[in-house]
Amino acid sequence: MKAPRKYFEPLAIGAPRPLLELPFRLERMIHFVPPHNEKLRAKAGELVSQVDVLLGNLEDAIPIEAKTAAREGVIAMARATEFGTTGLWVRVNALNSPWFLDDMTRLVGEIGDELDVVMIPKVEGDWDIHFVDQYLALLEARHGLKRPILVHAILETAEGVNNVASIAAASPRMHGMSLGPADLAASRAMKTTRVGGGHPDYRVLADASEPGAARPSAQQDPWHYTIARMVDACAANGIKPFYGPFGDFSDPAACEAQFRNAFLLGCAGAWTLHPSQIAIAKKVFSPDPAEVAFASKILAAMPDGSGAVMIDGKMQDDATWKQACVIVELAKQVAARDAGYAAVYQL
Template identity: 85%
Template sequence: MKAPRRYFDPLAIGAPRPLLELPLRLERMIHFVPPHNEKVRAKAPELVGQVDVVLGNLEDAIPAESKQAAREGLIAMAKATDFGSTGLWARVNALNSPWFIDDMTRLVGEIGDKLDVVMAPKIEGEWDIHFIDQYLALLEARYGLKRPILVHAILETAQGVNNVDAIAAASPRMHGMSLGPADLAASRAMKTTRVGGGHPDYRVLADAVAPHAERVSFQQDPWHYTIARMVDACAANGVKPFYGPFGDFSDQAACEAQFRNAFLLGCVGAWTLHPSQIVIAKRVFSPDPAEVAFARKILAAMPDGSGAVMIDGKMQDDATWKQARVIVDLARQVAAKDADYAALYRF
């Protein structure tokens, strides 16, 4: 174990010093772009005004014969686009793949000054993060970067879930982590081919009210446990939890329900794989104006967070003051980027 006082030391001579705090950035949706597709890549400047994060995807969904084209396309897109306050991320190939080394070397060497986060797939333990951490430091030193590139881990194996706390605490470079439900389902031998969301056969039955009477059943969320574990690990270590992909683009209601469950449990955003999901993520991960108005009432009635007051027939104390602070702080972040929400929140 590294000594606490050494935790924030640079890992290479000439590498930038690790950040003490994550940058305060709104990241409601991480929008995936297949950069080998020139037509889609050309829409990057338009996307910048619509999403919080643009991610160039180099891993799953990119055919092996298109891996190099995707890497070149991401580099070209990054060089040609002014991202402003919108984040630029890259999902690189897995650490054990033949493309990982070139992904990292080329991206850091050519667009490292623009790249905010490297998303790393199939992270199984802190050892994976330590390797990426050291390798990034060497590349940052080699290419003279002035700020560190952060790392985002995808939680998509049973071993990764088992080591989620150690992964979240592995490095000051950790940005956060996302649930990867498809690979995780395969790793656990779950009997589903769905990418995220519920399953009609994952249910509980209400008690029988009479012999032979039809019993009410309720569909359950098979991802609740994993999301809660991930949120706790991230919150305990000051990094950000995200819901990952929802694969059924035709079922917008189910997508919104899954995103909202994740939001209520503590996730700050989700992946958007299709343009239709951008609007859903924006709506879900921006707090409801009525909730913001009530939270502001609590803060106004308890400016220092102490004591207890009654508001609209409900008792409020220091615990609800903290909850209100979370909602209002997020609303201020959203309002700073989105004039429509600023008007709704009356900031």
């Protein structure tokens, strides 16, 4: 185990010093762009005003014959686009792939100053993060970067979920992690071909009241356990948890329900793979105005968080005060970026 005093030392001579705290960014949606597709890549300039994070995808969904074109495309997109307060991320190819080294050397060398976060797929343990951490430090030192590039891990194997706590604590470079439900389902031998969301056969059945009587049943969320483990690991280490992809673009209601489950459990945002999902993520991961108004009442009634008060017939104490702080702080972050929400929240 690394000594605490050395945890925040640069890992290469001349590399930027690791951050003590994550920089503030609203990240309700991480919008994926396939950069090998010139037509879609050309829309990046329009998208930066609509999304919190724009991500160039180099891994899954990019054909093998298009890997090089995708890498060139994301570099071109970064150079041609003014991102402002919108984050620029890249999902590189997996650590065991033949494209990973070129992804990293080209990205850091050519657009390192613009790149905020590198998303690493199929992270299995802290050893993966240690390798990326060291390699990024060497590249940052070589190219004279002034700020460190952060790392975001995707949980998409059973081993990764098993090691989620050590992954979250592996490096001060850690930004957060996302659930990758499709690859994780395959890793676990789950019997589904869906990309995220529930399954109609994953249900609980009410006890039989009498022979032959109808028995109500309800569909359950097969990802609840994993999301909760990820949220706990991230919260304990001061990094951010995210829900990953929802693959059924024809079912916005189910997408919204899955995003909302993740939001309520503590996730900061979700991936958006189709433009129709941007508005869903924006709605879900921005707190409800009624919740913000009630939370503001709690803070006004308990300025220092001590004691207990009754508001609208409900008892409030220091625990609900802390909950109210979470909601109001998020509302302030949303209002700072979105004038529409600022008017509604009245903060």
